[in-house]
Amino acid sequence: MDLRSLRAFVEVVRQGGFSAAAKVVFATQPTVSKAVKQLEDELGAPLLGRQGHRPQLTAMGDIVYRRAVAMLAERDHMQAELAALKGLEFGTLRLGLPPLGSSILFAPLFAEFRSRHPGISIELSEYGSSRLEQAVLSGEIELAVSLLPVDEAFAWQAVRDEPLVALLPPGHRLGGRDRVKLTDLADSRFILFESGFALNRMIDAACRRRGFSPREAARSGQADFIIALVAAGLGVALLPRLNTEQRVHPPIHAALLDEEDLRWRAALVWRREATLSPAAQAWRALTRETVGLVG
Numbered sequence: 114m115d116l117r118s119l120r121a122f123v124e125v126v127r128q129g130g131f132s133a134a135a136k137v138v139f140a141t142q143p144t145v146s147k148a149v150k151q152l153e154d155e156l157g158a159p160l161l162g163r164q165g166h167r168p169q170l171t172a173m174g175d176i177v178y179r180r181a182v183a184m185l186a187e188r189d190h191m192q193a194e195l196a197a198l199k200g201l202e203f204g205t206l207r208l209g210l211p212p213l214g215s216s217i218l219f220a221p222l223f224a225e226f227r228s229r230h231p232g233i234s235i236e237l238s239e240y241g242s243s244r245l246e247q248a249v250l251s252g253e254i255e256l257a258v259s260l261l262p263v264d265e266a267f268a269w270q271a272v273r274d275e276p277l278v279a280l281l282p283p284g285h286r287l288g289g290r291d292r293v294k295l296t297d298l299a300d301s302r303f304i305l306f307e308s309g310f311a312l313n314r315m316i317d318a319a320c321r322r323r324g325f326s327p328r329e330a331a332r333s334g335q336a337d338f339i340i341a342l343v344a345a346g347l348g349v350a351l352l353p354r355l356n357t358e359q360r361v362h363p364p365i366h367a368a369l370l371d372e373e374d375l376r377w378r379a380a381l382v383w384r385r386e387a388t389l390s391p392a393a394q395a396w397r398a399l400t401r402e403t404v405g406l407v408g
């Protein structure tokens with residue numbers, strides 16, 4: 114039994130006629146009529162009644178229609194699975210990661226992804242979250258890690274929710290505290306991030322909500338260099354806790370920033386209307402499976 118004949122028959126029923134069905138299956142009306150006639154000859158009974166303007170299913174035609182719909186659906190599912198398998202044997206993952214936190218959270222995932230999908234090449238873009246969001250919207254990359262909240266143009270999957278830590282230089286007046294408020298730092302100079310970092314924007318907005326603007330001492334996009342600037346006494350810095358646990362030592366003092374509206378909430382983002390490639394879907398699944406949501 115030819116699946117093309119089954120599809121022609123199904124579309125005649127769905128579209129209510131041979132001419133309309135012919136347009137859907139990209140064939141001529143005589144071709145569709147011939148396909149249905151061959152199907153009837155093969156089964157030895159009429160499938161459609163010819164009375165009136167719309168073809169009517171016979172009792173046998175009703176059985177064949179229901180079974181044909183299921184068979185065609187299974188064919189579509191099989192083709193989708195084969196396409197996905199092919200996509201994971203060959204293809205490219207176009208991914209964007211920010212410098213902050215990526216080495217800790219995602220470096221282990223690269224090895225695991227490679228072991229699972231050795232045929233997939235990875236094109237990695239490393240920028241601040243704001244620049245990465247622009248790259249996703251332009252289609253330059255499929256997936257990126259950014260900070261919540263994000264614009265409605267994005268769909269997202271939570272990755273990590275971390276408090277920020279205030280790094281205080283040697284001799285800072287708050288050096289003995291375990292926790293600090295943002296207002297406690299109002300008279301300090303801040304080592305901020307480069308303009309493409311979403312965290313920069315968040316820190317500035319949080320300070321302004323509390324009635325002050327952060328005074329800039331320096332800017333950098335590298336956590337290690339920011340920590341070195343704090344150690345040199347240039348100013349205070351705010352970093353995600355995961356970036357400080359193994360890197361910060363005396364004479365720097367680390368105090369937890371006690372502010373719920375200023376946290377490092379990382380998420381995997383993509384264009385809301387986009388159809389992700391099999392490689393991108395595999396990375397999403399691996400991230401969901403592997404990366405913890407809280408620190």
